[in-house]
Amino acid sequence: LTCAELHKKAERIGNLLLEKGRVNTGDHVALIFPPGLDLICAFYGCLYVGAVPVTIRPPHPQNLHTTLPTVRMIVDVSKATLVLSNQSVIKLLRSKEASNVLDSKAWPITLDTDDMPKKKLPIMYRAPTAEMLAYLDFSVSTTGMLAGIKMSHAAVTSLCRSMKIACELYPSRHIALCLDPYCGLGFALWCLSSIYSGHHSILIPPSEVEINPGLWLSAVSQYKVRDTFCSYGVMELCTKGLGSSVNQLKSKGINLACVRTCVVVAEERPRMHLTTSFSKLFSALGLSPRAVSTSFGCRVNIAICLQGASSPEPSTVYVDLRALRNDRVSLVERGSPHSLCLMESGKLLPGVKV
Numbered sequence: 001l002t003c004a005e006l007h008k009k010a011e012r013i014g015n016l017l018l019e020k021g022r023v024n025t026g027d028h029v030a031l032i033f034p035p036g037l038d039l040i041c042a043f044y045g046c047l048y049v050g051a052v053p054v055t056i057r058p059p060h061p062q063n064l065h066t067t068l069p070t071v072r073m074i075v076d077v078s079k080a081t082l083v084l085s086n087q088s089v090i091k092l093l094r095s096k097e098a099s100n101v102l103d104s105k106a107w108p109i110t111l112d113t114d115d116m117p118k119k120k121l122p123i124m125y126r127a128p129t130a131e132m133l134a135y136l137d138f139s140v141s142t143t144g145m146l147a148g149i150k151m152s153h154a155a156v157t158s159l160c161r162s163m164k165i166a167c168e169l170y171p172s173r174h175i176a177l178c179l180d181p182y183c184g185l186g187f188a189l190w191c192l193s194s195i196y197s198g199h200h201s202i203l204i205p206p207s208e209v210e211i212n213p214g215l216w217l218s219a220v221s222q223y224k225v226r227d228t229f230c231s232y233g234v235m236e237l238c239t240k241g242l243g244s245s246v247n248q249l250k251s252k253g254i255n256l257a258c259v260r261t262c263v264v265v266a267e268e269r270p271r272m273h274l275t276t277s278f279s280k281l282f283s284a285l286g287l288s289p290r291a292v293s294t295s296f297g298c299r300v301n302i303a304i305c306l307q308g309a310s311s312p313e314p315s316t317v318y319v320d321l322r323a324l325r326n327d328r329v330s331l332v333e334r335g336s337p338h339s340l341c342l343m344e345s346g347k348l349l350p351g352v353k354v
Contacts, residue, residue, distance in 0.1 A: 001037050003195070006044060012116050013045025013084070014123045021082045021111055025050035025126050028136065030080035030108070032056045032071065032089050035181050035190070035205035038113060042084050043191050047134070050126030054078040054136045055191075057182045058089045059098070068093075068101045073146060074138045075108065083110040130154035139183035141267075159188055160196035166306045166347075167227055167261070171198035176228040178204040178216040185265045185295060189229055206234050213241030214249060217282070221254040227261045229295075232271055235264060235278050246284050257286030263306065264294045270343040272316070294343060306347075316343045 017023045029051045033039040039055065046053040056074050059067040075083065085093070090112055094104050128134070134156045138148040163169065181190030181203075194201040202223060204216050217238065220228050242249065264275065279289040290313045295306045318339040323330035332339045 001040075006041060006195075009041040010044035010048055011123055012120070013042055013113060014048035015117055015121050016111055016113065017045060017049050017051060017082070017084070018123070019117050019121065021084075021109060023049055023051045023082060026052060026133070027082065028052045028054055028078050028080045030054050030056055030075045030078065030083045032058050032083060032085040032093075034058055034086075034089070035203070035207070037203075038086055039181060040191050042113060043135070044195075046084075047128075048123055048125055050128065051082075052133045052135060054080055054138060055182050055187060056138070057180065058085075059092065061092055061097075064092075064097055064101050068098055070140060070146075072102055072107075074148075077146065077148065078136050078138060081108055083108055084113060085110065087112055087114040128153045130157075137183050137187065156188075156192060157196075160192055163188070163193055163306065164197040169193065169197035169199045169227075173197075173199040173227065174202060174223045174225050175199055176202045176204065176216065176220050176223065176225045177230075178206060178209060178234045179229055179231040179265050180206060184267060185229075186231070189265075206231065206237075209234055209237050213237050214245070214254075217242075217249070217256065217285070218252075218254055220259060221256060221285075224258040226258060227263075228259060229263045229265055232264055232266055232268075232274060235274055239274065239278050239281060243281060246281060250285060255286050256282055257288070259287055259291045262287070262292045264292070266294055266296065270294055270316075270341055272341055272343070316341060318342070 017029065021029075023029065029046050031039060031042045031046070031053050033042060033055075043053050043055065054074065056071055057067075059071050083093075090110055092098060093107060093110070098104055130153050132153055134151050134153045136148055137151055138146065140146055169175065175189075175194070177186075177189050179186040179189070181187050190201070190203065193199075202219055202225065204219060209216050216228075216230065216234060219225070275292055275294070279287065279292045283289060318332050318334050318336065318341055320330040320332050320336070321338045321340045324340065334341075
């Protein structure tokens with residue numbers, strides 16, 4: 001997808017929102033799409049007409065009882081006046097199985113991006129001011145709490161600028177992304193970063209890696225990617241799914257020596273055992289252990305930490321959990337009772353005010 005194609009598609013979605021959705025500046029629009037280009041086009045379509053997008057993970061067809069109420073809750077809490085989606089997701093929302101969980105008539109107006117208006121209206125681009133809302137970022141925390149933050153256009157611009165400087169994201173770069181695009185840093189990388197910095201993003205939905213565990217690493221090798229971002233889930237899929245086939249991958253010519261940074265995007269404690277196993281397993285394909293690091297993208301404070309392009313190897317220490325609870329830092333040996341691993345995840349991004 002080129003920038004020109006993205007612009008055309010976003011314009012058509014903007015038309016759909018104006019013609020059929022009758023959206024006004026500042027209206028909140030729920031975007032319920034699988035990970036992919038449609039989600040990105042819908043996001044920019046909203047911005048073109050001054051609407052505020054809210055990206056939401058679609059409900060899982062095999063697990064509607066737990067996933068559908070979460071979708072509905074985000075739609076309600078975000079005060080979305082409109083739902084934008086594609087044919088397959090809308091069909092699922094209106095299915096008999098879904099109506100057993102929720103009243104299918106209770107959704108806001110739902111528009112299908114597969115059913116675009118034929119006539120093209122000239123879009124009056126509604127340029128935002130810096131303090132206006134760009135989008136709403138909702139997520140369910142590891143404790144099951146729904147958290148939402150408001151992202152202004154000023155915050156989005158400074159976040160993208162910081163990431164561009166920290167990761168040296170130039171137009172000549174290829175960045176491979178294998179993580180969910182619905183919130184936090186995953187969303188920023190998937191939908192915002194390459195538009196701001198001009199680099200080429202290779203998007204790999206984690207669900208594709210469930211089907212083919214070698215897909216992400218093959219793409220990294222094929223495009224000689226220097227910087228790649230993934231989730232712990234993807235790392236686990238690769239470690240478990242490819243444990244016995246490293247030699248096979250080697251014979252296919254898969255080489256990871258090109259990787260300078262492989263960043264796990266996480267909002268949880270570091271999973272040391274997993275990152276160590278991953279590094280050890282794929283060192284046979286040329287992956288440098290010092291290339292693997294974690295970021296911490298806290299949604300409440302978007303001052304995310306990232307390993308810079310020239311950062312030294314991250315250090316790891318173990319501290320006493322009981323001392324921490326009493327506001328003291330006490331270093332202990334690895335494996336000590338009540339020990340907690342602290343892993344350096346880079347520096348605060350340039351331009352961030354704490």
